[in-house]
Amino acid sequence: MDLNHPEIIQALLAARSGNLQVNILVSLILDLFMEVEALREALIKIDGSLLEPAADEAKGGSVLNLAKSTYQRAYLDAAFETHNNEGEYGGLDRLLARFYPSSADDLGRTWRECLLLERLGFSANEIDEYKTMAQAAEMSS
Numbered sequence: 001m002d003l004n005h006p007e008i009i010q011a012l013l014a015a016r017s018g019n020l021q022v023n024i025l026v027s028l029i030l031d032l033f034m035e036v037e038a039l040r041e042a043l044i045k046i047d048g049s050l051l052e053p054a055a056d057e058a059k060g061g062s063v064l065n066l067a068k069s070t071y072q073r074a075y076l077d078a079a080f081e082t083h084n085n086e087g088e089y090g091g092l093d094r095l096l097a098r099f100y101p102s103s104a105d106d107l108g109r110t111w112r113e114c115l116l117l118e119r120l121g122f123s124a125n126e127i128d129e130y131k132t133m134a135q136a137a138e139m140s141s
Helices: 005-015 020-045 070-083 091-097 113-119 124-139
Strands: none
Touching: 005 020, 005 091, 020 070, 020 091, 020 113, 070 091, 113 124
């Protein structure tokens, strides 16, 4: 079953209840998404090593500007974004939107991996070619 990010966030938030185990699992899942997003973003931005000094991006002299490495910068950005409710969607919704598209194609497929392919710089044509190849691979025995 392919779900989109609005459906996932709705289900996760609805799952929070008086059940401690469910609440813990939902928290763990969201924490893992934040960590994976920080790692993805660090790898996208990296020029050499995770330990190289982070690029200065002025954030008003706050703790968000204290990163000493690319990974620290990426983690602070990802963590802060989960709390940032500015705009049409909340922070958790925007985080999940980086992993799950907001809608499916005509066949009901979300092609989750294509979101990261786009962030990695693949063109729309290259992503379409990837989809064609992936569908062909699914048909091979």
